[in-house]
Amino acid sequence: MIIAQISDIHAAPENDNLTRLECALAWLDSVKPDVLVITGDLTDNDWRDGYTKISACLNSRTYPKFILPGNSDNRRVMRSVLHNDLNADGEGDQAMHFVADMGEIRLIGLDATIPGASAASAGEHIPWLEKALSAKGNTASMLFMHHHVFPSGIPPLDDIMCGDAQKLGAFLRQNPQRPLAIATGHVHRPVAGTLAGIPAYICGSICPANPLWFGTVSVPPANDPPALMVHRFIDGSVVSHHVSL
Template sequence: MLIAQISDIHASPSNDNLARLDRAISWLATVQPDVVVVSGDLVNGGWREGYVQITAALQSLACRTSFLPGNADDRTVMRAAMPEAAYWADGERMHFAERHGAALIVGLDTCVDGHAHGDVTEHLPWLRQTLASDPSAIPLLFMHHHVFPTGISPLDDVMCVGADALSDLLSSGIRRPIAICSGHVHRPMASLIAGIPAYISGSICPANPLLLDPLREPPVTDPPALMIHDLRNGRLVSSHVSV
């Protein structure tokens, strides 16, 4: 089972990020993933036509594509522009959970209206119930906001609130995801939360600098990036890919 993750396209009429997305899709066409998860920040400024163009471009891969909103997205515009994505949970939040082969792909909408940071706290009961819903499947958890400090202060200021509560939940004896996969940082990174691998996908849009020290800003030379999560025989191998 090959699960591709694309994040942070940030398409708008004033940038070339749709062309950068096309490069990623061309690369994915050679891999032929079973599922694509787009983990938020599809467009800037509620650009409705951007949602339409992104959906159409990804349809060329001929596989299931699931979408999460990011803090740059407008849920109302996103729902209207992508009505075929009827898998989203009822109500305001756009969570989802889908079985694909041995995998249970769980998407958690962590966005907070009007703010750049995320918050997982109020969604933990839904997550607990969802993780218990299909005992024969292996869960992978996707969200937009990262849940571990990256060391990049401006981005950690807008990370996911409630990460400690999430860690407590995942350490409480419930069924655990095999990995936690996010975006938001515009830079590939990895750590652990509750002993579970936690990944941040690189972005389709231009990357942020690895600003671990504000007095030492390195150049940004990263091309568009994505991830491939290979779930095989109960084991997950996750690859950061530059295109």
């Protein structure tokens, strides 16, 4: 099972991020993923035409797609424009969680975004997550979110991460059906860490990358190309690849 992940497109009329997205999707055409997960921040400033253009890019691909919102997205507009591409719970401005058994692995998307806020909170959604993890079917699972759940070391981004990640971690640590991995976005850099002993990844962005800046006086340059991730589930385990294009 090949699970592609794209994050942080941030399409806007004044940038070329849709072109960068199309390049990423064209590269994925050669990989032939079984499923694509987009982990949020599709457009900036509620750009409705951006969602329409993204939908057109996705509609030419036949594999299933699952889309989470990010803090820059508008859930209502997403639902209105991307309704053919969404496999999400809820309606209107409600959380856009998803859960799907794909082959022998369960994909879970947890929408912890807070409308109008840059940071996120997962705590109120833990009961939903518990049901998603314990539902009959596949016991192997992978959890997707937009906001990162471990400190990246980049101060302004860690200020707006998943604010109650430790509460989420405490739940996952004691849950008998823990996900094999957690995959997020938001930082615009590829990063690897852990939460509650579970491998956790931050997918690089389609939009221009943020610098690897740890709060020092000087800011290193950021010359990273567009990035995505490919997660391969085989023999009960997940191997995750960061890909630069």
